[in-house]
Amino acid sequence: MSTKTSGAWLHDERAEAAAGKILDAAAELFVERGVSTTGMADVATAAGCSRATLYRYFENRRALHRAFVHREARRLGERISRAVAPIADPRDRVTEAVLMSVREVRSTPTLAAWFGLGDAGLASELASTSEVIEVLGTAFLAGIWNADDTEIARRARWSVRAIVSLLTVPGDDDTDERAMVEQFLVPVLLPT
Structure with a gap:
């Protein structure tokens, strides 16, 4: 060498x-x-x-923010992937992955800070970047079905938007959020 x-x-x-x-x-x-x-x-x-x-x-500050969000999305995506991997039922796996994402962000001060007053818009903007979507989309949708990359990417974008929505406008409680994810998000994310 x-x-x-x-x-x-x-x-x-x-x-x-x-x-x-x-x-x-x-x-x-x-x-x-x-x-x-x-x-x-x-x-x-x-x-x-x-x-x-x-x-x-x-x-610049935007580059710092982007690097921070990408690093944390990778970490979060890895934890979620490991946690939901043993769940065989695709509906249960996606439900748990989404709800775990929300819980993890809320319980981690460095992540929760992004969804406080005045910061949620910035978090929403950064959450729509391709790296965040790719990492989290893989955690939720990997191996569930065979689809082309465009379709998986579209569904991954939708799942990230739903998570950001729950973080910025929470449900009444955990039960309410689970019901919303099961009723409105999972049927859209999974193939029919």
Whole structure:
């Protein structure tokens, strides 16, 4: 292995660790102050780096937000996929995946912060990005039926919209939300 190749690998690993540290610092601020009121200077200070360093990793606040949401969507999608994998019935699997997503976001302060007053619109916008939809759609719809990628993507987009809706406008209680998911969402997501 050449030194150049080895150095590039270490550089990539360090860059990933630095970006992760910045995102972790941002997460704490999102909980303390809210997402929309957390500025780049605040994040740099909390991460212990200069603003110039912060901007090397994230060109602007939108890029920081996008990176944070994508990272958390991957983490959430992996947890959901593992949890619902043993559920054989497709209707039950999709129902549990959607409801677990809602519970996980509500119970995780760094995720719940995105659905507070003033921040839900930003969360809705970022939730519609392809990476979030792909990760969560895979968690819900993977292996349920054979369909083309366009159809699966369309259904994944709809499932993410339903989750965001439940997070921004909750049902009366858990029973009400389960009934809505079973009655209105699952029949649309699963093939007839």
